[in-house]
Amino acid sequence: MTTGRTAELLGAATIAALQRPLAEARALPPAAYTDEAFFALERELVFRRHWISVAFAHEIAAPGDAMPVEAAGLPILLCRDRAGEIRAFHNVCRHRGAAILATRVTGQPTLRCPYHGWAYGLDGRLRATPLWDGRRVTPPGVLDRDQLGLVPIRCGVWADVVFVDLSGRAPPLAEFVRPVAALWAPYETENLALGHLAEGEIAANWKLGIEGALENYHEDFVHPSLPARIDAEGRKTFTDIAEGAMFGFCWSGESALRSPTPLIPMRPEAGDARRTDYLSFLFPNTQLNLYGSVSVRVIWTPVAPDRTRLRSAFYVVKEAAAGDAFAEARAAMAAYWDNLREEDRRAIEAMQRGRRSPAAGDFRFSPFWEESLHHFQNKLIAAMLAAEAAAD
Numbered sequence: 001m002t003t004g005r006t007a008e009l010l011g012a013a014t015i016a017a018l019q020r021p022l023a024e025a026r027a028l029p030p031a032a033y034t035d036e037a038f039f040a041l042e043r044e045l046v047f048r049r050h051w052i053s054v055a056f057a058h059e060i061a062a063p064g065d066a067m068p069v070e071a072a073g074l075p076i077l078l079c080r081d082r083a084g085e086i087r088a089f090h091n092v093c094r095h096r097g098a099a100i101l102a103t104r105v106t107g108q109p110t111l112r113c114p115y116h117g118w119a120y121g122l123d124g125r126l127r128a129t130p131l132w133d134g135r136r137v138t139p140p141g142v143l144d145r146d147q148l149g150l151v152p153i154r155c156g157v158w159a160d161v162v163f164v165d166l167s168g169r170a171p172p173l174a175e176f177v178r179p180v181a182a183l184w185a186p187y188e189t190e191n192l193a194l195g196h197l198a199e200g201e202i203a204a205n206w207k208l209g210i211e212g213a214l215e216n217y218h219e220d221f222v223h224p225s226l227p228a229r230i231d232a233e234g235r236k237t238f239t240d241i242a243e244g245a246m247f248g249f250c251w252s253g254e255s256a257l258r259s260p261t262p263l264i265p266m267r268p269e270a271g272d273a274r275r276t277d278y279l280s281f282l283f284p285n286t287q288l289n290l291y292g293s294v295s296v297r298v299i300w301t302p303v304a305p306d307r308t309r310l311r312s313a314f315y316v317v318k319e320a321a322a323g324d325a326f327a328e329a330r331a332a333m334a335a336y337w338d339n340l341r342e343e344d345r346r347a348i349e350a351m352q353r354g355r356r357s358p359a360a361g362d363f364r365f366s367p368f369w370e371e372s373l374h375h376f377q378n379k380l381i382a383a384m385l386a387a388e389a390a391a392d
């Protein structure tokens with residue numbers, strides 16, 4: 001029998017029911033979406049132990065640009081150093097603990113604490129402590145400055161997404177992203193540029209947001225503009241994919257979600273390989289999509305059990321990313337996705353409200369449509385149980 005805090009909060013029988021084969025399984029119970037203690041446990045066991053996405057690299061484009069972000073509930077700051085590399089640090093001053101950055105800044109030679117003026121280099125080293133002993137410049141030896149740098153956090157960038165690993169012990173980032181990188185390899189994704197950025201919040205648990213993107217069952221009912229996901233014989237037109245940290249689905253052929261900008265070119269080496277659309281996640285909170293002419297990358301940030309922030313960056317071919325020629329196409333793309341998001345938001349928030357009912361529970365998965373949900377929910381619980389076992 002499963003023991004530990006995850007099992008205490010959800011019940012060992014509930015976990016066992018989730019772990020059963022798809023057709024007999026029961027989905028995660030309402031508490032996994034509403035309970036403060038479970039939310040805190042997820043942060044501790046999952047978000048602080050895996051690579052999580054926190055920002056887009058283009059947001060701090062030049063050396064000296066920096067921004068505060070929250071990662072798994074912790075205040076951190078990201079900056080681009082003199083060499084152009086992105087670094088992450090805990091956003092806390094070593095003097096007496098003020099958060100150093102409150103807003104995004106650009107072109108700073110140092111990061112200065114707003115409280116007593118301690119200044120840190122873009123490499124995190126403590127550079128200046130003016131007036132520390134009454135003197136404008138603190139003489140060497142007065143403070144153990146070498147011990148008082150900003151505390152670094154492991155970070156890396158892939159596909160313009162900035163990831164951090166708060167544990168410092170997750171597998172290398174390249175390994176983490178490899179399954180998605182392999183799917184994207186036939187496409188010239190390095191030649192894309194940001195065409196649109198959308199930010200929003202949903203009044204629902206982060207898992208409901210991800211689950212809303214992960215199953216096609218609701219599309220007939222929620223998104224009248226989307227094409228059918230079953231053919232005339234009632235067969236799926238999509239394929240579930242899962243490998244390593246990646247999960248999601250794909251479908252081949254002409255993209256149904258094509259935006260009115262040019263197709264993302266395929267590499268000559270791809271030959272006459274069929275174009276494929278990918279909707280994929282990297283566990284836990286990163287969504288990386290490739291749809292014909294647009295790559296949409298979404299950062300899902302849990303804020304509270306019933307509140308989630310999401311930021312979606314849309315990348316299109318460079319010539320369509322800026323300027324007048326494609327301005328209308330970009331606006332049409334943004335409007336199309338805003339509409340889909342809004343349709344999803346209403347459905348997802350209804351899922352959150354339903355979970356407050358005492359009659360909620362004993363939820364089923366459609367074996368036809370919801371295999372990927374079963375996979376995701378089991379992945380979450382497996383990650384939590386593994387983290388607990390490792391801590392024993």
Ligand code: FES
Nearest residue numbers: 093095096113116
């Ligand atoms: S708390 Fe930052 S300089 Fe005092």
Ligand SMILES: [Fe+2]
Nearest residue numbers: 212213223344
């Ligand atoms: Fe949807």
